[in-house]
Amino acid sequence: MSQRTLGEWLAYLEQLHPSAIDMGLERSQQVAQRLGLGKLAPRVVTVTGTNGKGSTCAFVATLLKAQGLRVGVYSSPHLLRYNERVRIDGVDASDERLCEAFVAVEAARGDTSLTYFEMGTLAAFWLFEQSALDAVVLEVGLGGRLDTVNLVDADLALVTSIGVDHVEYLGDTREAVAFEKAGIFRPGKPALCGDLEPPQPLLDKARELGCPLFLRSRDFDLSLGADSWHWRGRTLDGAAVELHDLPLLDLPMENAALALQAYLLMGLEWDAAQVRQALLDTRMSGRLDRRSLTWQGTPVEVLLDVGHNPHAAKYLARRLAARPPLGKRLAVFGLLADKDLDGVLAPLQGLFDSWAVAPLDTPRSRPAGELAQALTNLGQSVKSYPSVEAALQGQCAHATGDDQIVLFGSFFCVAQALQWLAQQAPEGGVNGSAG
Numbered sequence: 001m002s003q004r005t006l007g008e009w010l011a012y013l014e015q016l017h018p019s020a021i022d023m024g025l026e027r028s029q030q031v032a033q034r035l036g037l038g039k040l041a042p043r044v045v046t047v048t049g050t051n052g053k054g055s056t057c058a059f060v061a062t063l064l065k066a067q068g069l070r071v072g073v074y075s076s077p078h079l080l081r082y083n084e085r086v087r088i089d090g091v092d093a094s095d096e097r098l099c100e101a102f103v104a105v106e107a108a109r110g111d112t113s114l115t116y117f118e119m120g121t122l123a124a125f126w127l128f129e130q131s132a133l134d135a136v137v138l139e140v141g142l143g144g145r146l147d148t149v150n151l152v153d154a155d156l157a158l159v160t161s162i163g164v165d166h167v168e169y170l171g172d173t174r175e176a177v178a179f180e181k182a183g184i185f186r187p188g189k190p191a192l193c194g195d196l197e198p199p200q201p202l203l204d205k206a207r208e209l210g211c212p213l214f215l216r217s218r219d220f221d222l223s224l225g226a227d228s229w230h231w232r233g234r235t236l237d238g239a240a241v242e243l244h245d246l247p248l249l250d251l252p253m254e255n256a257a258l259a260l261q262a263y264l265l266m267g268l269e270w271d272a273a274q275v276r277q278a279l280l281d282t283r284m285s286g287r288l289d290r291r292s293l294t295w296q297g298t299p300v301e302v303l304l305d306v307g308h309n310p311h312a313a314k315y316l317a318r319r320l321a322a323r324p325p326l327g328k329r330l331a332v333f334g335l336l337a338d339k340d341l342d343g344v345l346a347p348l349q350g351l352f353d354s355w356a357v358a359p360l361d362t363p364r365s366r367p368a369g370e371l372a373q374a375l376t377n378l379g380q381s382v383k384s385y386p387s388v389e390a391a392l393q394g395q396c397a398h399a400t401g402d403d404q405i406v407l408f409g410s411f412f413c414v415a416q417a418l419q420w421l422a423q424q425a426p427e428g429g430v431n432g433s434a435g
Helices: 006-015 025-034 053-065 095-107 116-130 176-186 200-209 253-264 274-282 310-322 341-350 368-377 387-400 411-423
Strands: 042-049 071-074 086-088 135-139 155-161 192-195 213-215 223-225 229-234 242-245 289-295 299-303 329-333 354-357 383-384 404-408
Touching: 006 095, 025 095, 025 116, 042 053, 042 176, 053 071, 053 135, 053 253, 053 274, 071 192, 071 223, 086 116, 095 116, 155 176, 155 253, 176 200, 192 200, 192 253, 200 213, 223 253, 229 253, 242 274, 242 329, 253 274, 253 299, 289 341, 289 383, 289 411, 299 354, 299 411, 310 341, 310 404, 329 368, 329 411, 354 368, 387 404, 404 411
Parallel strands: 042 135, 042 155, 071 135, 155 192, 192 213, 299 404, 329 354, 329 404, 354 383
Antiparallel strands: 071 086, 223 229, 229 242, 289 299
């Protein structure tokens, strides 16, 4: 068992449980107790939300690292390598350490059946406990209340946004989703919400548990200027704190604002210059991620984004509308079959001169023909390709130096694009990575 490679472990995990998703904490709780897992670190931050979890985790982690703290970050899914899910002190966990963790979880599991995600989450927790960390930042995989990440009691619970997604597990209303996400709140511990219209069940849960609740627009907020942004927040005792003339970010500044409020509540040193630099230093692959390459002698800008639901599409549309290219804007698009295609396409109308659609490298992919038909019905110029790589190559062939290619729709879509880009010879390199 201990001789398995990471790839062999992951293949083994995929066939351990009869279903890929099986909501509930009982099985994971049993194994966590056998592993002797405790709080993981002196400071624990848990982050849930329909969108924005990854970038919020990245902002929080970078702010903590700027204080010299050793920080662990657990996130999902990954883009290219499973190791991306578990970061310790800014570095992806090695194959060797992940295999060690899987050995430990497997030994503790006994005859308890765990899903791929449950095994991976417990392995991350085990690694964090072994690493003598000062803080851990945990991204919820799905929902909150019944997600394995919720085994750990958080000192701070963050909800980024609340939209309707994964309806078969979380419900088909914002109220139902909010109830699930508020499940990460803990009695008396601060809870933060970045959604401008938090549904009543979230407010009710915070009141029931006696959580100091920090809401965007009431307790913290941001205002955008032409070339800078401003932030305001408040401490636990109600004192106002402000930051002015912050540099604009490619990553969602709404999530930076939420992370800043979380950091303020931790009682760590507050140095405006240090905070500003930490925000600038925060990077994420696949989130408003700008890349450049030279294709057949022409410089091409590619913007990658993992937005795959209506809420994310609305945000992407706002960011694109605010920064029009000098030339044309060309789309490369792929989507999973269980996502709301009409809801994703609606806010993006009129933003692209042409669309290239393709199936994704997964049985869960929506056929390119369905994507093309939906876009044709909306009067869009669209062409189908057999793969994401072919679609990206096709748009590169049509692009000029003033054009921008925007590739989005799924983690699978962005992962395939990143692999293709890595095989090219980008003359300009990576312009920036954001999220």
